[in-house]
Amino acid sequence: MSHLDGQQIGAAFTRDTDVVVVGSGPAGSAAARELARAGLSVLVVEAGPRVAPDAFPESAFHAMADLYRDMSASVLLGRAPIPFVQGRMVGGSSPINGAICWRLPRDVWSAWTQADPALGDALPWEQIESTTDWILKRLSVVPTDTAVAGAKDRLMATGADALGLEHRPIARNVRGCQGLGRCMQGCPEGHKESVDRTLLDDAEKAGATVLSSVEATGIETRAGRAVGLRGRAAGGGQVRIGAKRVVLAASAVQSPALLIRSGLGRRPVGRAFQCHPGVSMAGRFPEPVRMWEGATQGHEVIGLRREGLKFETLGFGLAILAARLPGVGRALAAGIADLDHHIDWGVAVKAQAHGRVRVLGGHTIVSWQPSAQDIHQLRRGLRVMGEMMLAAGADHVMPGVRGVPSATSARADLLRLETDGPRRAGAFNVVVTHMFGTCRMGSDPSVCVVRPDFRHHGIDGLYLADSSVFPTNTGVNPQIAIMSLATLCARRVLESL
Numbered sequence: 001m002s003h004l005d006g007q008q009i010g011a012a013f014t015r016d017t018d019v020v021v022v023g024s025g026p027a028g029s030a031a032a033r034e035l036a037r038a039g040l041s042v043l044v045v046e047a048g049p050r051v052a053p054d055a056f057p058e059s060a061f062h063a064m065a066d067l068y069r070d071m072s073a074s075v076l077l078g079r080a081p082i083p084f085v086q087g088r089m090v091g092g093s094s095p096i097n098g099a100i101c102w103r104l105p106r107d108v109w110s111a112w113t114q115a116d117p118a119l120g121d122a123l124p125w126e127q128i129e130s131t132t133d134w135i136l137k138r139l140s141v142v143p144t145d146t147a148v149a150g151a152k153d154r155l156m157a158t159g160a161d162a163l164g165l166e167h168r169p170i171a172r173n174v175r176g177c178q179g180l181g182r183c184m185q186g187c188p189e190g191h192k193e194s195v196d197r198t199l200l201d202d203a204e205k206a207g208a209t210v211l212s213s214v215e216a217t218g219i220e221t222r223a224g225r226a227v228g229l230r231g232r233a234a235g236g237g238q239v240r241i242g243a244k245r246v247v248l249a250a251s252a253v254q255s256p257a258l259l260i261r262s263g264l265g266r267r268p269v270g271r272a273f274q275c276h277p278g279v280s281m282a283g284r285f286p287e288p289v290r291m292w293e294g295a296t297q298g299h300e301v302i303g304l305r306r307e308g309l310k311f312e313t314l315g316f317g318l319a320i321l322a323a324r325l326p327g328v329g330r331a332l333a334a335g336i337a338d339l340d341h342h343i344d345w346g347v348a349v350k351a352q353a354h355g356r357v358r359v360l361g362g363h364t365i366v367s368w369q370p371s372a373q374d375i376h377q378l379r380r381g382l383r384v385m386g387e388m389m390l391a392a393g394a395d396h397v398m399p400g401v402r403g404v405p406s407a408t409s410a411r412a413d414l415l416r417l418e419t420d421g422p423r424r425a426g427a428f429n430v431v432v433t434h435m436f437g438t439c440r441m442g443s444d445p446s447v448c449v450v451r452p453d454f455r456h457h458g459i460d461g462l463y464l465a466d467s468s469v470f471p472t473n474t475g476v477n478p479q480i481a482i483m484s485l486a487t488l489c490a491r492r493v494l495e496s497l
Contacts, residue, residue, distance in 0.1 A: 002204035003050060006213030006233035013239045017043040017209075019493065020229045020243040022216045022258065025092020026479045027466035027486040028249035029195035029203065030135070034490035035247075036206035040497075043241055044200070044208060045231055047215045047254075048089035056095075056186030060320055063185035067096050074253075076355065078369030080426035082277065085433050086251060090212050091196030094479065095186050097433075098297035099172040099194075100312070101141045103132050104474065104481035107306065112471045118443040119471070122452030123488065131484045138202075139173035139193045141480075148179030150294020152313045152343040155285070157299055159388030160311075165303030170312070172295065173198075181315045183296035199483065214239050219246055219262040219462065226462035245461050245493050249486060252435040252468040256357045257364040259439070259449075264459060268449050269439060270357035273368055274473040276434040279378050280314060280346040282324040282398040283389035284338070284407075291315060291343040301388070308350035308475055309381045311388070313343075326398055326406035345389070347381030348434070349374060350475035357438050368432075370425050376418075378428050383418035387411060402427040434478050439468035454489040455496075465489040 019035050021028045024046040036042045048067075057063050064072040069088040075081040087093035106125065113120035144153065149169065160167035173193040183192060190197065204210060213234035220228040226246040231239035248255045256270040292315055301311035324344055325335035335342075355368025370378070386397040386408075396409040403422050405413055422428070441464075442448035445457040450469055456462040465486040467478055474481060 002209055004209060004211045005050070006211060006239070007049065007235050009214070009233035009237040009239065010235040011237050013233065013237050014242070015043060016242040017041045018243065019245045019247060020045060020241045021247045021249055022229065023092060023248070023250035023254070023466065024090050024196065024200055024210060025087070025249065025251065025466070026094055026195050026482045028092070029200035030483040030486040031247050031249055031465045031490040032203035032208050033199045033206070034487050035493060036203040036208040038494050042203065042208040044203070044210045045214050045216055045229060045241065046090050046210060046212045048087070048212065050090040050210070050212045051095070051186065053186065053188055053190035056182070056188050058182065058185060058188070060185060060316055063096065067186060076366050076368040076432060078367060078425065080369070080424070082368070082425070082430045082432055084275070084366070084435065085431065086253065090210060091194050091200065092251070094194035095192065095196060096184055097479065098183050098312070099174055099192055100297055100477040101136065101139070101171045101173050101480045102476040102478070104128060104484065105476060108472070108474050115471065116442045116452070118452045119441065123485070127488060128484050131487050132480060135480060135483050135487070139198050140175045141171050141173050143171050144169040144295050144298040145177070148177050148295045149298045150179065150181070150291070150315070151289040152291050152315065152345070153294065153299035155289065155343065155392040156301065156311070156313050156345060156388065159392035160301045160303070162391035163384070163388055165301050167299065167301040167303065170298055170300050177295060179294040181292045181294060181296050184316055195483070211239070216250065216258055217261065219258065219264065221262070221459055224458070225460040245463065245496070247463045247465050247489065247493065249465040251466055252438045253357055253364060253366055255464060255466055255468045256438040257359050260359045266458065268447055271354070272437040272440055273355035273357055273366065273435065274437045275351060275368065275432045276348040276473060276475070277351055277370060277374065277378065277430045277432050278346050278348040279382060279400070279428050279430055280324065280344050281382055281385045281389065281400060282342055282344045283394035284342050284396055285394050286341070288340045289343050290340045291321060292318060304384065305475060308377055309347055309384070310476060311345060311347045311381070311385060314346050324398065324400060345385050347385055349377045349381060350473055372423065375423055375425060375428070378430070379418045379421045383414045386414040400429050434467070434473065436467045436470040436473045436478070439464050440471050441469040442471060453492045455492070463489055463493055
């Protein structure tokens, strides 16, 4: 049986396997595929349910309630709480993300290997690239087709050209996309090649078992070696999985939290948290643009990536777009009636600040606040984004920043936003989607949790495969890089047997 539903497990459940993988997102699916295809018995434990495409809700609110961890209300604690987003279902965040695919940039890899030359030997660039090649092929990754690009995408291209910024259609893991604009609620037609439909499906066909709706509660160790996993099924039963190897792939938040709950939270665990904070800006155009039509995210501006700024078109439910409009009462009602003339774009920042994941009173707590430079980058990103919108023909733009004009058509206002705008995080509507670094890989155990070969520095038989092992954030959407490194992690597991 390739799938067991924890909602149906009401009594004690035990199973022995060669490898237990915690998490079924991009990292867990990639690792499970490699291990199962090598002939090992593999059991993948996932906290969320398995959801079929025809069960994905159309409402963004219902999608958040059903498919996102904590109803998408998890926050980073600092001077201003900042929401962060994680999926909680078979496939992790892959079924409900924007389907954006990027190779690991070579300049990011070079920075890692220069800081710790041992990583260059453990993660050869040629292996990363060849692994990425087959992943891109398996996930049907291609640039957004003009047939499904929306007006929001064409306008971003126009604005970027006007400013002389490099841009391109976003490469996405889709097959037969119809441009329904529902990637973040889950594609109801099953046209997104998310990992549950690709890499995890490959793993199951090779003999792996997926145990869904089971929350991992602890890693079992004996004499300095990982020997299994404890969990709690949604149906109420206690779960124990005996395993020769344990692979954590639960995310940069959940993996360190599980280590801490297991009594393995020595000093580096949970520290060096990094992320990509993002802000968006709305713009009003004289012609209808119907932002919700076409590819959810179909175009990106990459001309400032090396400066730590990456711009993307956005597409989501009408209620979320309406929340970006200024005003109340009749003014807000007028804006909603005019909603088809509005678009929203976003910019992600390769932030410098570090935070920390802890477990307090049984609850996972993530603390992080942007540095002064990070906040400057938010202001700069908004300025550039506003200029692109105006250059593309917007009547006016709405920065969504407290303390500055709610709407403007003046470039001078945007320049003042960058140079003299707010310095406090609470003035910005920030959301974090990509997280890294809480169990960094490296040769120095005083600052790194895992060795360059993904093995835990202190516990034999325990490996980490997700973005928690990344030495830094990447500045780009990381799901493909996560899959590539998780595949290399699985190969290191195989070499250890």
